[in-house]
Amino acid sequence: MSTKKYNVGVIGYGWAAAAHIDAINATSQAQVTAVYSSRPLDAATLSAKHGSQIKVYDTVEALLADTSLHVVDITSYPSQHCAQAVAAAKAKKHIILEKPMANSMAEVIQIFEAAKQNGVKGCVCFECRFSSQMEATKAVIDQGLIGDIHYGEVDYYHGIGPWYGQYRWNIGKKDGGSALLTAGCHALDALLMCMPGEVDSVTSFSTKSKSEYFTPYEYDTSAVTILKFKNGSVGKCAAIVDCLQPYYFHTHLVGSHGSVLDNKFHSAKLKTDKAQWSELSMKMLDSGDVSDHPYQSQFQAFFDALDKNQDMPLTSFTDALRTFKVIFAADQSAATGGQPVKVA
Numbered sequence: 001m002s003t004k005k006y007n008v009g010v011i012g013y014g015w016a017a018a019a020h021i022d023a024i025n026a027t028s029q030a031q032v033t034a035v036y037s038s039r040p041l042d043a044a045t046l047s048a049k050h051g052s053q054i055k056v057y058d059t060v061e062a063l064l065a066d067t068s069l070h071v072v073d074i075t076s077y078p079s080q081h082c083a084q085a086v087a088a089a090k091a092k093k094h095i096i097l098e099k100p101m102a103n104s105m106a107e108v109i110q111i112f113e114a115a116k117q118n119g120v121k122g123c124v125c126f127e128c129r130f131s132s133q134m135e136a137t138k139a140v141i142d143q144g145l146i147g148d149i150h151y152g153e154v155d156y157y158h159g160i161g162p163w164y165g166q167y168r169w170n171i172g173k174k175d176g177g178s179a180l181l182t183a184g185c186h187a188l189d190a191l192l193m194c195m196p197g198e199v200d201s202v203t204s205f206s207t208k209s210k211s212e213y214f215t216p217y218e219y220d221t222s223a224v225t226i227l228k229f230k231n232g233s234v235g236k237c238a239a240i241v242d243c244l245q246p247y248y249f250h251t252h253l254v255g256s257h258g259s260v261l262d263n264k265f266h267s268a269k270l271k272t273d274k275a276q277w278s279e280l281s282m283k284m285l286d287s288g289d290v291s292d293h294p295y296q297s298q299f300q301a302f303f304d305a306l307d308k309n310q311d312m313p314l315t316s317f318t319d320a321l322r323t324f325k326v327i328f329a330a331d332q333s334a335a336t337g338g339q340p341v342k343v344a
């Protein structure tokens with residue numbers, strides 16, 4: 001029985017889908033009532049596992065034709081995102097879309113335009129913006145505690161080798177795309193949240209580890225991007241998918257009144273001791289499966305915005321478009337050996 005306002009149909013049933021379903025069912029206004037998967041799934045088992053009545057569809061078309069659904073949540077392989085998101089928009093369903101939105105800028109624009117033309121809202125899973133770490137970091141910036149940021153770096157270090165579930169498709173260019181697209185996008189997006197100015201141009205270089213774990217990758221698995229902002233500030237983002245070390249989401253923001261380094265800070269405004277870091281107590285982004293689970297607050301913000309017929313804060317299609325413009329410009333720069341590329 002549907003008891004809440006929004007019924008959500010999920011496309012795909014892998015790691016992300018399972019995490020999304022529980023997060024959606026925990027929001028005040030929404031429940032998952034349908035799942036499409038290429039594998040046969042048992043509706044009763046799914047319903048019992050996730051605590052909502054879930055129908056199972058064996059084609060995307062059948063799921064989209066379900067008039068009881070208000071929202072479609074796309075958690076499939078990245079190369080399928082564009083066709084499915086455009087079809088969902090045409091079926092007048094609001095869209096939750098896993099990162100990357102798609103694996104080319106042309107496809108990202110197609111999704112953006114289809115949503116606009118059909119009057120549906122979007123939520124892109126850059127859920128790190130809703131994490132405890134980034135919320136606290138952003139609050140420090142917004143309170144002016146480190147002043148105007150002239151340099152910022154946010155880096156992503158996560159070795160995605162054979163020990164990791166997504167490795168089977170992540171190694172291919174078709175679905176993995178690039179180090180930035182497949183994983184580093186979270187760090188670049190977080191950097192752009194902390195540094196809200198317009199990006200003028202980017203320069204990027206990429207390379208690959210000699211470790212046999214990463215040999216099967218069809219693309220460079222380490223990339224470093226320098227960003228030049230129109231207001232004169234500069235930024236840096238490393239996307240490292242081929243490291244052998246613990247997961248690390250590195251954040252260093254340098255401003256006119258102080259700095260934030262991960263969970264440490266100095267603020268001249270607070271008159272803290274510049275010779276020692278002060279500490280921010282918060283849950284850190286410290287695993288590839290985002291154990292801090294910001295999905296729930298992100299989806300809650302999406303449904304709250306749908307209630308008001310507004311774009312959601314922080315991770316709407318418009319917010320994500322800005323990030324993907326920078327990502328695709330960076331990948332273009334890396335492909336040309338580091339030629340600067342203007343961000344359109």
Ligand SMILES: NC(=O)c1ccc[n+]([C@@H]2O[C@H](COP(=O)([O-])OP(=O)(O)OC[C@H]3O[C@@H](n4cnc5c(N)ncnc54)[C@H](O)[C@@H]3O)[C@@H](O)[C@H]2O)c1
Nearest residue numbers: 012013014015016017075076077078098099100125165166
């Ligand atoms: N925002 C995040 O932090 C985050 C984290 C992980 C994944 N993702 C994204 O979510 C999307 C899906 O990734 P995932 O982690 O769920 O990957 P996954 O490998 O668990 O699932 C990917 C796709 O494969 C399908 N699948 C899984 N096992 C299958 C099997 N045995 N046979 C046939 N199909 C199977 C799933 O239904 C899904 O459509 C990707 O776009 C990925 O980039 C985002």
